[in-house]
């Protein structure tokens with residue numbers, strides 16, 4: 171059986187750098203170290219407002235990384251052009267709102283379907299693996315298949331919030347489980363991410379059929395206390 175992959179999201183290394191307008195801490199250094207410490211891929215989100223990762227980060231990381239780079243982008247013409255130029259191995263299309271603190275929900279697949287289909291077609295033709303970041307609901311999974319995505323990434327934010335608040339997460343977990351089952355059944359590779367901690371990923375990793383977890387904020391935060399290597403290794407151990 172194929173192992174479950176860990177994608178390390180390093181956006182918040184750039185957040186810390188940008189807080190002071192300095193050159194450090196370097197996202198490139200974080201990407202190279204993530205690779206060294208066992209990450210299976212590195213994720214960066216090039217936001218339209220460039221609030222963390224910027225175009226130079228993308229260029230340098232994409233040219234130096236040996237493991238796959240997973241580039242998260244909004245479905246816009248600007249981002250499509252950038253993604254086609256850099257040809258990262260993996261692309262995840264995410265919704266984006268200027269005012270949100272983080273990606274608050276999954277994509278609205280009823281909106282701009284024709285444009286989404288065109289973007290997916292072009293990115294796949296350019297040899298990038300394309301994933302859609304969606305809520306764990308059955309109709310969006312079917313729509314993702316119709317749009318011809320390779321993968322779906324299930325937004326785990328609501329589930330993680332419930333776990334963090336020690337609230338009942340059973341309904342949310344069931345939705346995710348059903349989403350994973352349907353995704354696998356119709357031939358989509360299923361990933362999960364957003365808000366994951368050691369505790370929430372431990373619960374989710376018992377769900378068979380999730381092939382990749384993408385984890386950032388908690389992992390970067392815990393690195394302050396336990397070190398980047400240890401945080402990555404701990405996540406790897408939990409999901410294996």
Ligand code: PXP
Pocket residue numbers: 179181215242262264272273303323362363364365366384385386387388
């Ligand atoms: N997956 C996707 C598609 C995301 O947009 C994000 C946040 O950028 C993550 C995973 C990682 O979320 P977190 O930083 O909360 O671990």
